[in-house]
Structures are given as C-alpha cells and as structure tokens.
Amino acid sequence: MVMQDGGAVDVRPGPDPGRAAAGDERAYRTAGAALALYGCALTAWTVYGIVQGDGSLWDFFEGLFNPRASFFMWTLGPGEWALVVALLAVAAGALALRRVARTGALLLGWVMLAQSAREAVGLCHAGYRQLYAAEPLGGWVLATRVLGLLAALVVVVSLLRADGRAGAAGAASSVSSASPSSPPPVSSADGGGRGARPGGTKRSCADADSWWRRRLSRICGVLFLVMGAARLAWTAWGMAEEHLDLGSYLRRAVDGSVNGGAVQLSQSGEFTTLSSVAVLLVLGVLAVRSNRDVRGALLVFAAVELYLTVRTVVLLTVTGFFGGPFVTGESAVSLVMTAYELAATTSVVVLATGRSFSAYGAYESRLSGPYGGGSHRSWPDGRAG
Template identity: 50%
Template sequence: MAMRDGGLLDVRPGADSGRAAPEHSGAYLAAGLALALYAGALLAWVVTGAVDARVSPLDFAEGLFNPLAGPVGVLEPQEWALAVALAAVAGAALAQRTVARPAAVLLACLVLARSLREGVGLLHPGYRSAYRFETMGGWTLATHVLGLLTGIVVLCVLLPARPEARQGRDAGSWWQGRVSRICGVLFLLAGLFETAWMVRLLTAGAEGTGSYLAGAVDAAVSPSVDAPVAGVAFSALASLATWLIVGRLALSGRRDVRGALLVFAAVQLYLVVRTVVGYTVTGAFGAGTRTVEGTLDLACTAYLLAAMTSVLVLTTGRAFSPRRGSTHSWARTRPE
C-alpha cells in the first residue's frame, strides 16, 4: 500500500511478507513440531548428562564456553549448538515465518546425514551388538531413529512449500545484489580456508586420511553407542559442505537462503568463540605465532570469528527493497 503525504511517499506492504502463505501453514506446523521434538530429545541428553555428572549450574555454564572447564555431559559442543538451533528454528516455523524454511531444510539435511551415518554403522554386526551392552544404547538408537524421521518429515513438507516469487524490484534486489553475495563470499572463503587446513593436517600424517573419511560416514569406525554424537570428522566435513553449498547459493543471489546463512553462522560463531576462550585460557595466542602452523591456525580462527559475526549482522538487519524511482529510508521514501 502506498500513500502520499505532501512530498513523501509512504510505502507499507499490505501483507506481512515474512509470513508463510496460508496454504503452507500445515507444512510449517509439521516441520516445527518435528524439529521441536528432536531438539527436545537432544536437550534431554544434555540435561541428563549434566545431572548424572553432578555438574553445578555455574560449572555447566562455564563448560559451555570454556573447553578446559571439564565435561558437562555426554554430548559434544556440536550437539549443544545443534539442539539450540533446532529449537530456535522450530519456534520460527511454528510462528509461520518464511525465514525458517531454508534454516529448517539445512538442519534437516544435517540431522538426516547424522542418522544415515549411524545406519551405515549398524551394517556391522559388532557395532550392532554393542548397543545391547550399553546402558543408554537403546535411547541412543531411538534418538537416531527420531532424527531420521525428523529429517524426512521436514524435507517432505517444506521442499514443496516454496514462497511465492514477487515481481519487479520489490522481489529483493537490494538483498540479491549486496547482502546475499557478501555473505556468499564470506561463506565460500571460510569453506576454502577450512578445506586447505584439513588437507594440511591429513597430509602431515597427524591422522590417516582413509580412517578420517571413513569415520565421517561410518559410525562403526568411531563407536559412540552410549550417546547420539557424530564425531569430529563428520562435524568438520558437514561444516565444509555447508559453507560451500550455502555460500554458492547465496553468491547466486538466492534471497530464500537467508535463514540458512543465519542459523549456520550462529552455530559456527558459538564454536569459534569457544575455541577462542580455550586459546585465551591456555595462552595459545602467544605460543601459536612461533610456528607457521600455529600462525595459520590463529589466522583462520580470526577470520571465522570476523566472517560469522559479519554474516549475523548482515542477515539480521532489515532487508528491505526500495521501489523503482525512490531511495530507501526504512518505512518512508522520498521520490527522486
């Protein structure tokens, strides 16, 4: 809706463009419920592990950010961050926000990949038998099955629920031309830096390339039947794939990738901040600059910290599109 007030043009959309279309309401509701259920399962693991370890609330809070504070449960930091991201996206999906769709699709792919990795491990008889001897083996398997169902449900209901494309310059040319491409470049550079760093570590002989890659896709290589964790190799390769794929989509000006950029940047920022805290506690900043490898590690960490913060700032800002023939200034614009 446009109204003139003297020499000013007041541009106010007649409908909330951030809400899902009424015909997609059921899809967003189903996806939100599925994500909330799996997030609740992971959070239950976090709480149960902290209670069993008799971790006080203050020690638990410190352990979330200080890797040297000691264990705070059976799950890894990647699972903590995933649980929070799932809960946040579930809330956005239940609120019928369109920004939740790309984020939910991304999380569904990650959750589905985690569950399929466990399925590959179950092909080994020895790994299957290990579930019978672990006290929490049944709950671990149930959590992976729930993740498999969650991923399938979210992808099946949200992939067809595409938002309606708006015509003309109102379709988000400002986002497509600037913010999306900037975020895409930042994501692609992060993926390239992490790829180079991983190749350096694997070729240096610190860990066998074959066993590392096998552990990323086969749960039996690094057994964890006592908790639904995916391991370091899977998390590293999943992050690389996400940076490169989402970065490529953002670089092409895909406005509907904003939610995926937002949620993944938030998760990675938390993990990087936790790493920085660990470096600060151990004094690694001073020692790291004495070697080439340490300097590269610190440089990569600094870039990730700056890049993910930039993506969060850009994606949480108000992405509005000026109408043709006007300059934008939040809600009101003046004709040129």
C-alpha cells in the same frame, strides 16, 4: 477505504511478505513441530547428563564456552548443544509461520539426514549392534536416532514444496478475477495525495529484496566460500602432517561404528569437519548465485559456527596462546584462520538479521504513514530519506 481528493484510497494493510503463504501454513507448522520434538529430546539428554554427573549447573554453563572446564559425563558435545539451540529457534520461527525459517529448517533437516545415514552405515556392522545391546542406554540412544531421522524426513518433505509459489499464484488469480467494471482503488502504497510517488512502498519492498539477494547475499556467499576453502585446505594439510590416508579419514566421517567402541549421540570430528565444509561451499554457491533466498540457512549456520569459533577463542585465551610467541607457522596460520572465521560469521549474522536488509519495508512504512507520501525517498536497502 477513505476518500481523498475525490478518489478512493485503500488504507488496509497489505499481506505480510515475511509470513508464509496461506497454502504453506500446514507445512510450516508440521516442520516446526518435528524440529521442536527432536530439540526437546536432545535437551532431555543434556539434562540427564547434568543430573547424573558430579558437577553443578554452573559447571555446565562454564563448559558451554570454556573447553578446558571440568567435564562430568557430557552426553552431548558442543556441536550438539549448538544444534539444540538452532532446532528450537528455527522451530519457533516455523511455528510462527515466518518465511525466513524455511531454509534454516531445510538445512537442519539435511544435516539430521546426514547424521542418520552415518549411524545407519555403522549399524551394518555386527560389532556395533552388539555395543547397542550391551549399553544400558543403548535403546534410548537408538530411539533418539530414529526420532531424528523421522523428524528430518518430515521437515524435508514438508518444506521442499512450501516455497510460496502456490500462494502467489492464488493471489494473482484472485486479482485477475476481479470485476473489470469497477475501477481499482488507489492503494495507500501508491499514494493518494498530491505529490505522492506512485508505488513508493511497494517499490521499497521489491528493492530491498533485490538488494539482499544481489548484494548482501553475494557478500555472505563469498565469505562462506573463502571459509569453506580455507577449512578444506587446513584439513588436507593436517592429514598430510599426520600421515593419515584419505580412506581412513572418510571412514571415520561416514561410518558410525568407528567411534572408539562407544555408543554416543555426539558426532566424530571428521564428520563435523567435512559436513561443515560441504555446507559452507553449498550455501556459498547458492548465496553468490542469489537466485534463491537462503537467508535463513545462512543465519542458522553462521550462528552455529560463530558459537564454535568463540569456544576456540576462549580455548586460546585460557591456554595462554595469545601471550606467547608464534613458535611455528602453523600457529600463525591457525590464529589467522580463527580471526577470519570470527569476523566472517559475525558479518553474516549481522547482515542476515539486519532490519534494513529484509524485504518487509517496515521502516519506511512507519515513516510514510498510511497514505505513503512522496516526500520520503526510498533507498535500495529500504531506508527512507
């Protein structure tokens, strides 16, 4: 504390609102370690495919973005490559105790549980179990599946209740238990000098958080809802064109034994499509309602979808799609959907990572100085001017 205009000014920095509550640190570290362990296991499978294949490391990096690149024993698909990066990135955030990693980790945990459930349905068939027994690497594949299930359970159980409410309640009780005989010091956020606006920095943090949840969260939610509805309609139209009944499609999505008579870690296209539609719609509804902070989940899923959309754009480029005429309405609709998904996922990534849209208020804190002067007016997005 320092003295200013005859009063005590508290210049100690406040708690970082972007950091997990003290009571939730163990849950964050446990979930981060589980995600990192499973991410390293999938990375080992990727390295194994590169070493055992007949291509080079450059061929692998080219195949990350070019679907027409020479394939040489891919043990994982593009969706799993994106999952590996997401697992390691979210694990790093959770181990660093960043609150934004919580919903991203929960999203990954639910996706991993869905993958494990699909594999469990497949293992109910005797023929699929025989494939595991006949495959030389079947035991390692099954061990990886079990590891993914355990990691998912650890993440979901650890983080479901780690919402920071216990830490907030503890902080409130500690403040209320302070001695009433001593007057509270004037904090730096309240402004200790003349002309200072009371509660400047604190109001900035609250307004920035409210701005994200009520405005930007709804924008991202609408983008996700439109994207999910369009993908669902496109899938239904494709099923009608191929005369594929709904039962067969759903079986390919939820039954791991329907995989072409092979044991593999990559998921079927039907599972990937339906799971992505479900995530888009669920996250879209939560983001539009804006009663929960789902920024981390929006960022993780938008980044994964952006990568997959970029691969689609590269495929259209190398196949000469952009240079030819639109022969059918199907190709035109496909191009419009790809363009929208590229714009929507990019927008969500930018909005979810924007500094001025976080609830940290760091920008105004650097401008205002330790005493929080009143000459810097706070905008709803945390800017000062």
